Amino acid sequence: QNIRLKNFRNHCDSYLEFGEKANVILGDNGEGKTNLLEAISYISLTKSFYASGDAVVVLIGSEIFEIEASILTDNKISNKVHIGYNEKTAEKAYNLNKKRMEPFSSIIGKFPLVFLSPDNSNITFGGPSERRKFLDLVISQSNLPYFEVLSEYRKVVRHRNKILSDLKISRSFSFELLEAWNEQLIKLGSKLIYKRNEFINEFKDYISASYQDLVNTEEVPSIEYAPSFELDVDISLESISEKFKSQLASKTNNEMRLGTTLVGPHRDEVIFKLNDLDLRSFASQGQHKTFLVALKIGEFFYLKERCKEKPLFLLDDVFAELDEQRSKHMLKLIESLSQTFITSTNYEIFDKTLTYDGQNKKFFVRAGKVEAN
Secondary structure: OEEEEEEEOOEEEEEEEOOOOEEEEEOOOOOOHHHHHHHHHHHHHOOOOOOOOOHHHEOOOOOEEEEEEEEEOOOOOEEEEEEEEEOOOOEEEEEEOOEEOOOHHHHOOOOOEEEEOHHHHHHHHOOHHHHHHHHHHHHHHHOHHHHHHHHHHHHHHHHHHHHHHHHHHHOOOOHHHHHHHHHHHHHHHHHHHHHHHHHHHHHHHHHHHHHHHHOOOOOOEEEEEEOOOOOOOOOOHHHHHHHHHHHHHHHHHHHHHHOOOOOOHHHOEEEEEEOOEEHHHHOOHHHHHHHHHHHHHHHHHHHHHHHOOOOEEEEEOOHHHOOHHHHHHHHHHHHOOOOEEEEEOOOHHHHHHOOOOOOOEEEEEEOOEEEEO
């Protein structure tokens, strides 16, 4: 419903009352448009989707940033959020309805969010890590236990890699040191692989449906899961664990030589295809863009169904890359889905397509100051 930013990026004190549908945030580059989307991401994810840490979003010359927001859920439940960060103490607090939320992971999925920017092109163009990030964020917002297992798994990989790196430097060989970490790696990693495989099988239909909504072509999109080792036909946690253990044993010498963990979900790949051809190798730029938007709209419907709440839709400078016809089509489609927040340097396409009637609103940002229109 509204948001206030204090000492956040280049916003000293900005307050916005939002419309229920499209909220268009206009301004030149570097004026503070994207900062508003970042603040919304703090509400949903407890952090920025751009910044590497909390300290970098504090207004220069300040020590503390604050974000306040009122949120009305689909069930008409009112929520008050207050987030504060103190650079001096490196402490962050997230309060929901005056109750301090700990751990921060308890917020994930309460206010689901879908984010799309030109940087997301790495999901289809880039390396496997970008596709794993996409996978992890969607599943984590819809399944808190997955997020918790993922966090523990990452810690285990870090510890195990440290041991392997030390063993590589000392040129010694010690199964005993690795044994306890192997057990945790297999236990946690198997749960992640099982859930990822389940998610991919569920998500296929969402991509197909959203791709067809975007373009009327004969192109058939598909998504495949390619874990770091081959899975059995009958997938169970037990069968994954056995395969994982066997693969780990066979790679031990190589791991000791290279000083890093070579098996597990941190090595997984997700393969995108159009008409059974690999997207990265054969698709045009236009097909990449369409596939990415289809992924994000698929993500919207998946989260809406799993979280029982319409996700907020954040689009950062997306329309600059589309021609007028595609822009109008995409804008109409996304406007019909949910409350949307759109940043742009060009107002023309929105004025031609949207009616600013209170449900749709327009804002101008200049030097960290916001004017509603």
